[in-house]
Amino acid sequence: MNALPTQVILEDRKITYCITDRDLRVIQASDAAGLLASPDDVLGRSLLELTPELIGSEMVLADILAGKLPRFELAGVNRIADDQRTIYLTLISLPYNNSGGQVSGLIHLMQDMTDLVAIEQRVTQQRNELRLLRDELCRCNQQLAAAHAELQSLDEMKSRFVSIAAHELRSPLTAINGYLELLMDNGAGCFTDLQRDYLDIIQSSTHRLLSITSDLLDLTRIETGRLELVLQPIDLAALLRAVTNEYAAQIEAKGQQCTLLIPDGLPAALCDSLRASQILGNLISNATKYTPAGGAISIQLERAADEGFLQVAVRDTGVGIPVAEQKRVFERFFRASNALAAGALGAGLGLHITRALVELHGGEIWLESEVGQGATFFVTFPITDMPANTDRPEQLSRFARGR
Amino acid sequence: MNPLSKKVCLLGDFAVGKTSLARRFLYHAFDDQYVSTIGVKVSRKSVAVDTDAGVVELAMMVWDLAGSEAFDQMRASYLRGASGAILVCDLTRPATFASLRAYAEDVRRISPDARFVLAANKLDLVRPHQIDEEQLRRFANSLPAAYFLVSAKTGEAVELLFRELGRSLVS
Numbered sequence: 135m136n137a138l139p140t141q142v143i144l145e146d147r148k149i150t151y152c153i154t155d156r157d158l159r160v161i162q163a164s165d166a167a168g169l170l171a172s173p174d175d176v177l178g179r180s181l182l183e184l185t186p187e188l189i190g191s192e193m194v195l196a197d198i199l200a201g202k203l204p205r206f207e208l209a210g211v212n213r214i215a216d217d218q219r220t221i222y223l224t225l226i227s228l229p230y231n232n233s234g235g236q237v238s239g240l241i242h243l244m245q246d247m248t249d250l251v252a253i254e255q256r257v258t259q260q261r262n263e264l265r266l267l268r269d270e271l272c273r274c275n276q277q278l279a280a281a282h283a284e285l286q287s288l289d290e291m292k293s294r295f296v297s298i299a300a301h302e303l304r305s306p307l308t309a310i311n312g313y314l315e316l317l318m319d320n321g322a323g324c325f326t327d328l329q330r331d332y333l334d335i336i337q338s339s340t341h342r343l344l345s346i347t348s349d350l351l352d353l354t355r356i357e358t359g360r361l362e363l364v365l366q367p368i369d370l371a372a373l374l375r376a377v378t379n380e381y382a383a384q385i386e387a388k389g390q391q392c393t394l395l396i397p398d399g400l401p402a403a404l405c406d407s408l409r410a411s412q413i414l415g416n417l418i419s420n421a422t423k424y425t426p427a428g429g430a431i432s433i434q435l436e437r438a439a440d441e442g443f444l445q446v447a448v449r450d451t452g453v454g455i456p457v458a459e460q461k462r463v464f465e466r467f468f469r470a471s472n473a474l475a476a477g478a479l480g481a482g483l484g485l486h487i488t489r490a491l492v493e494l495h496g497g498e499i500w501l502e503s504e505v506g507q508g509a510t511f512f513v514t515f516p517i518t519d520m521p522a523n524t525d526r527p528e529q530l531s532r533f534a535r536g537r
Numbered sequence: 538m539n540p541l542s543k544k545v546c547l548l549g550d551f552a553v554g555k556t557s558l559a560r561r562f563l564y565h566a567f568d569d570q571y572v573s574t575i576g577v578k579v580s581r582k583s584v585a586v587d588t589d590a591g592v593v594e595l596a597m598m599v600w601d602l603a604g605s606e607a608f609d610q611m612r613a614s615y616l617r618g619a620s621g622a623i624l625v626c627d628l629t630r631p632a633t634f635a636s637l638r639a640y641a642e643d644v645r646r647i648s649p650d651a652r653f654v655l656a657a658n659k660l661d662l663v664r665p666h667q668i669d670e671e672q673l674r675r676f677a678n679s680l681p682a683a684y685f686l687v688s689a690k691t692g693e694a695v696e697l698l699f700r701e702l703g704r705s706l707v708s
Contacts, residue, residue: 186579186598190544190618208614210576210603222576251575258605259573262551266571269630 148246153230154181155239156199158192181242187211187225198229199237205229210251222251293354300350307347311340349483353466356490363409363494367402369522370410370444370515374435377414381422388427395434402522403444403515409491410515416488417448417511424452425508443497443514451508460501464489488513542596543706544618545699548640549625550633551604554658557689558625559601562699567690574603577615586703593707597699616647621702625656628666628686634673641680652705653682656698661688 144150144164152163158181182189187208197203206227213221224245232238314337325333355361378394385392403410421431429451438445455463455470462468466486492499496516503509547555556574560566563580578601586593602615616622622644626634637655644651655677657668670686677684683701687694 186581187577189542189579189598191614192618194617208577209611212574212576212578255573255575258551258575258603259571262573262605263571266552269632 149243151241151243152176152181153239153241158182158195158240160184161239181240185225185242188227195227195240198227198240201229201237209247221246221248223247290358293357296350297354297358300347300354304344304347304351307340307344311337311344314340346481346483349481349487352487353483356487361490361494363406365404365406365495367518367520367522368405368407368410370403370405370446371396371400371435372522373407373410374414374433374446377411378418378433380415381418384419384422385431388422388425388429390422390425390428391430393430393432395432395436397436400435400437400444401517402520404518404520405495405515407523410495413488413491413513414446414448416484417446417513420484420511421448421450421452425450426452429508437517438514440498440514442517444517445512445514447510447512449508449510454505454507455501455503455509456505457503460503463501464499541593541707542598543620543703544598544600545621545623545702545706546600546602546616546619546644547623547625548602548612548644549604550627550630550636553604553625553627553630553633554689555604555623555625556601558623558656558658558687558695558698559599561689561692561695563599565692567692569690573605574601576611577602584700584703586700586707588704588707595703595707597703612643613647616644619644619648619651621652621654621706623654623656623698623702624682625658626668628657628659628668629662631667634668634676637676652702653680654698654702654705655680655682655684657684657686658689660686660693661690 141164150164152160155161160176160179160181163176176184182192188195191206191208194203194206198206208225211223211225213223215221224247226243226245228241228243229237230239230241314333318333318337352361374396375394378392382392418431418433425431431451432447432449434447434449436445436447437443459468459470463470464485467482468486469482489499492513497514499511499513501509501511547559549555551573552571556572556578557567559578559580560568563582580599580601581596582599583594583596586595600615600619602612622641624637624640626637634657641653644653655673657673673684683705685694685698685701687698689695
């Protein structure tokens with residue numbers, strides 16, 4: 135091969151070469167012929183010894199020597215350079231003809247493809263790492279799904295237990311309450327003042343237990359999706375008056391001022407009258423519970439800013455709710471810190487159930503409060519064009535309390 | 538006299554630890570960092586193999602092949618002339634075991650007389666193994682091949698794996 139132009143081309147393309155005879159012994163080599171050895175070191179040596187990557191391909195090389203194959207190529211051959219860098223070579227074997235046109239040996243080209251393959255390596259690396267992460271994610275998701283299913287099953291078991299326990303407690307409690315009322319009504323003159331006080335305590339505790347069992351039953355119905363509403367057009371103004379009346383004695387006993395603001399001409403709301411009574415009753419009950427004696431409560435019904443809804447606002451002048459706890463008051467079993475400090479009784483279920491009932495109606499519930507300045511709870515109910523049901527709301531409301 | 542020389546290929550999906558097994562066998566070393574292999578890296582190690590006829594010096598030409606699908610087309614040219622193959626799967630990734638049959642078929646097509654051994658790698662990892670050993674045993678019997686639960690990280694059973702393949706190559 136005549137020197138300069140060929141050498142320049144080979145160097146530019148990062149190609150080195152060697153020529154082997156028919157026995158695959160090196161008879162000529164370019165500088166640093168890709169074999170990581172100087173040409174003098176490689177002359178006379180076996181090609182397979184210098185390029186072990188060709189071991190196994192002897193038959194193919196023999197086919198080229200026999201003129202049966204035009205070429206052989208092996209890409210992606212890794213070598214470690216002196217500086218410990220990985221270099222990537224492509225080996226190409228071609229027939230080498232003598233002046234008589236006979237194949238007298240093979241010419242082996244070794245092209246350094248490191249720049250190109252290094253990019254491919256980075257892409258492959260990133261793709262494989264992403265796949266490993268995806269596999270890991272899949273595995274974690276499967277574990278989470280299994281854990282979730284187990285938790286769900288435990289939760290259902292818990293709900294069933296609570297439901298059964300609440301039902302079982304409710305029956306004897308109802309009997310206790312009934313006989314207690316009979317005792318207090320029929321035997322009024324037989325008791326001393328102290329005994330009368332004891333009976334009052336028993337009755338209030340019984341009411342509280344009945345209320346807790348009702349809440350627990352509602353909670354399990356909500357959590358298991360078994361709570362269904364009977365929606366009908368309701369005169370919400372009348373219902374609100376009726377529910378407020380039920381708390382009149384409680385409000386009066388604490389010397390609280392209650393203002394009811396209801397404009398004329400409001401449309402009917404589409405709601406379940408029993409559950410709507412429960413929602414309103416819970417908010418009014420809380421307002422009177424947390425407002426100190428002599429404080430003020432205002433209850434207002436109006437059209438909501440959100441068109442298509444009526445809005446009820448129940449405002450108290452009680453202890454208020456710290457900002458940090460305002461979002462949590464609707465969580466089950468959560469009790470605001472100052473409610474606890476004030477010694478107010480409750481299981482922390484009322485507002486949780488109230489929110490669930492409001493949302494089942496398609497309405498919203500929220501609050502505004504400042505500590506020491508009281509709180510205002512807002513609920514909305516959807517409006518309907520249909521005329522309100524003619525059932526007397528007082529009856530519906532009383533029925534609601536008897537659940 | 539030159540020792541007997543045999544070409545042995547490491548095959549398996551990406552990141553199952555083929556390069557790590559080769560490195561453990563060749564250099565008694567391990568590197569936690571995962572670096573994808575591109576193409577093929579050929580290394581050589583001589584081992585003394587006990588046979589019925591005495592100890593045979595065997596030069597193993599270890600071909601560490603890329604596991605990525607991008608090299609599926611080129612794999613055939615790498616497998617030519619292989620005397621043995623180590624099929625590698627990752628005990629924590631069941632899909633890597635499922636792929637082994639296809640690798641074995643590739644080897645059989647190109648080098649029908651090649652011998653196999655099976656390596657279930659990453660034995661050191663704590664998480665429960667996702668591949669049932671009974672499945673491994675059944676697949677190994679079908680080749681036929683010996684199978685080993687190995688760890689390139691700790692070196693557990695790696696030497697045994699290569700020696701078993703060496704033994705089957707000279708026997």
